[in-house]
Amino acid sequence: MIGIAVLGAGRIGKIHAVNAATNPDARLIAVADPFAEACGPLAAQHGAEAMTDPMAAIARDDVDAVVIGTPTDTHIGLLTRAVELGKAVLCEKPIDLDIGKSAEAAAKVEALKGRVMLAFNRRFDPTFAEVRRAIDAGKIGAVRQVVISSRDPGMPPEGYVKSSGGLFRDMTIHDLDMARWLLGEEPVSVTAMASRVVDPALVERYDDYDTAMVILQTASGKQAHINNCREAVYGYDQRIEVLGETGMLSHDNLRPTTMRLTTAYMTDAQQPLLNFFLERYTAAYRAEMDAFVAALAGGTPLPTTAADGVQALRLAEAALESVRSGKTVSV
Ligand SMILES: NC(=O)c1ccc[n+]([C@@H]2O[C@H](COP(=O)([O-])OP(=O)(O)OC[C@H]3O[C@@H](n4cnc5c(N)ncnc54)[C@H](O)[C@@H]3O)[C@@H](O)[C@H]2O)c1
Known part of the structure; x- marks a missing residue:
């Protein structure tokens, strides 16, 4: 034990x-x-x-x-x-x-x-882990592009924005880790744009942003594109798409059930998305803890390391530098 x-x-x-x-x-x-x-x-x-x-x-x-x-x-x-x-x-x-x-x-x-x-919990999400297993099994051949859309349901409170370290270090960091993990190669260049369109006054007060796009490229030419926004009126939007040589992997957002409502006025309406990270990633947090305990009990390597944390933060810093300089940043 x-x-x-x-x-x-x-x-x-x-x-x-x-x-x-x-x-x-x-x-x-x-x-x-x-x-x-x-x-x-x-x-x-x-x-x-x-x-x-x-x-x-x-x-x-x-x-x-x-x-x-x-x-x-x-x-x-x-x-x-x-x-x-x-x-x-x-x-x-x-x-x-x-x-x-x-x-x-x-x-x-x-x-x-x-x-x-x-604790990069998204790697342990059953759907994302299945995508990674499919890549490893060669189902889409060599990976060429990864597209990650990661949008929060709404602006966090001011106290959170103040101490979060900013959009890239707080929110994008999860997606930067996912991009590294799915690309299977380290990005060597980062190009980013960021803006203030959700709550401009609030984010400007802390020299932060609420909306961003980041493009990463590896030495062999693989690319990842991350879309972030602090507000999506339809809820917590968490999607990835991986394009490979022989196919593509993608999945739907998760809902409480798969029920669809079709009426004279609307077809295929579904329930709202699982809202927010505690609900959407419940299974991921559980699998993350299980993987931690299993590695300790079995004496096997831990699935992520402190170095992964540093690398994701380095990419977040590069994204911020790219926004401020308007240039592509080498990492
Ligand atoms: N992986 C994820 O999805 C995810 C989600 C949310 C938060 N986080 C991270 O988890 C951390 C905590 O975030 P949170 O939202 O749970 O914060 P929180 O404010 O809800 O909880 C933090 C708790 O830590 C306690 N605390 C403060 N100093 C302490 C100390 N020295 N020792 C022990 N306890 C102490 C506080 O009293 C508080 O109860 C942050 O680093 C955040 O970035 C990760």
Whole structure:
């Protein structure tokens, strides 16, 4: 049994806690959050111990692995301590908003031979994972282009925009990781455009954007095109399309059911899309935790690494640089 402590009892911590507690090869030992009112109920719900000192939770002898679901600016301190104590880590994205600090932390993990998995949950989504398996099975031949549409249902609140690190480091980072993963090759150039059309006053206040397109190209000429917008009135839009030499892979957005309504006035109307990431990616978060625990229990490599976190952030930085300079940026 892998003993797990979940650090942070907020939105994502709650998801990780239930998935750790229900994994047959893991035991949720503790939920740590400086706010007792946050960790208390969550720990009680899963029969774990509530702790207000996350460092003490990491140091427990019965904790083999920690899940970091705390605010981004606390990740490196917790991650480093866990690795120093020989604990495995599942760390939420991004490692940090600063690329230098993130690279330094990843180098330290490497030097200490730490076991760190970056929580790029979309790789574990059953549909996206099936797309990747189909690519690996040669169903579309060599990949040529990846198109990712990733749109939020609505603008986040001002407090979130203020501390998010901006559209590219916060939102696009998931899609940049997906693009790397589906292309199977590292992008070497990044061209991006970004604008303020959803809530111009709000995003301008934080020198941010709400709408962006990013184009990536690898050394062999494979391309990826990412579409992001902070608002899509029809809901959380998550689609990918992969063009290969002998075919294409694509899929539909997910809905609660596959029911279609056809009347005299409308045909094939469907229910709204699963709205927002906690609903759309429920299965992905579960599979992500299962993959983490399985790798630890089986002594196999973790499916993602701290280096993946650094590389996605490097591409996000390049996209921002491209927007500001109006030029293609080499990475
Ligand atoms: N992979 C994803 O899909 C996804 C989705 C949402 C958030 N995230 C990431 O997860 C992280 C947390 O986001 P959230 O939306 O859950 O935030 P949140 O504000 O809902 O929760 C964070 C919790 O951490 C607690 N906390 C603060 N400092 C702490 C510390 N030092 N030790 C332990 N707990 C501490 C806070 O009290 C709070 O309860 C962020 O890095 C975010 O980018 C990832």
